[in-house]
Amino acid sequence: MITFNIAQWRAWAPGLESAHDWHAWCLAPVALPASNVSPDVSFLPAMQRRRLSRLARMAFSVGWPLAEGLEDLPLVFISRHGETPRTLDILSDLANDQPLSPTQFSLSVHNAVIGLWSILRNETSEMTALAAAGDGLEHGMLEAAALLNEGAPAVLLVITEEQPPEAYANWIHDVPFPYALGLLLTPGDEWQLELNSGAVQLTQTQWPHALNLLRTLLTEQVACQHAWKNRVWNWQRKP
Template sequence: MLNFSIAAWQAWAPDIDTFDRWLLWAKGEVRAQNDYSAPKVDFLPAMQRRRLSPLARMAFHVGWPLAEGCEQLPLVFYSRHGETGRTAELLQCLANAEPLSPTQFGLSVHNAIIGQWSILRGETTEMTALSGGEDGFEQALIEAALLLQEHPQVLLIAAEEQPAPLYAAAIDDIPHAYALGLLLSRGSQCQLSWQATASSPAASLPNPLNWLRHWLLNTPAWQHHGTQRSWSWQCHRAQ
């Protein structure tokens, strides 16, 4: 069992970017727009924003305010599908027998976002980029929680962009673009345990969003069933 606390959080989805809007979303009273928009990240100079993909902009948008005032803050970045927009453009170039952009290729790899984060924030501490299946979010939380043994706080960012039409037949688990940032600290606000089981995932939302919904509704306990593990959550949100 792992124990940790949530010192702060930030989330973004098209047309949902405040606590009140997210609470309405959790109650089923509003829905995020299904489009390809991304936050503007105006806190960065224009030259620095220029190379950020929509996925990177979402990650920076939720992570940057959480990292303010924190020096050498470890980061765990989780995305199941990663830079689908950039890879779709690269594949289209290959299909058209066009030369590939080295910059586009370099920024399409899964750890490119944490590299950009390190450069723009001057961070040199531990950073990890993870992918995974339907329980990749819990795997990322395990990584972040273990880092708390060496650091007082750890930043976790989970983000997915709306996939390019090229991937429509293969990626069906992203209802809309979203990003979730969690600033983890030592404590016992959340408890996460798991056991090996064989079951079928039944969540109607990507798990980062499912977790956020339970968090906002102050659900005391719930389970997330993966194909190989069953994850048990207990959380209490400060009122």
């Protein structure tokens, strides 16, 4: 079991930017229409913004405000699927015998976001990029808890998923719309996360677990549960 506090949060999805927007969505969640809208990252230099995919922009849009004024802030970045649009572009170029773009490749790898974060913030603290199947959020929380246990006063956790291209529709079913969630975690015991293992009846949920956790947070519920394979993760907070 691990314990922690959620000091602050930020989230983004097309049409959902403010805390008020997210409170309303959490009370009555609905699927969002397809959109090419990207979050505002005007706090970054224009030349740097041009290099960022929407996935990276989502990560920066939720993480940057939470990191404001904090130095030596470790980052845990989580994405199950990563830069699927960039990856498809690279594969399409290969299939068509086109030369590959070194820039496209360097920005498609899973740790590209934390590399850009380190450069743009001049941040040299520990950073981890995870892709951990259906319970990546929980694995990210374990990583963050380890950093807090080692003495970090705070850890920034960012989880984000991009809407995959149509070519992946038969394989990727857990991204109803693009989203990003940032959590600023600090030591404490307001929340606890516990793992139980055994035979699990996996239930299909409409929303990604990161958004279900946000619903738990914003609707003042005291518990939520997430099952994946033979693992059951129990989230509990003090009432």
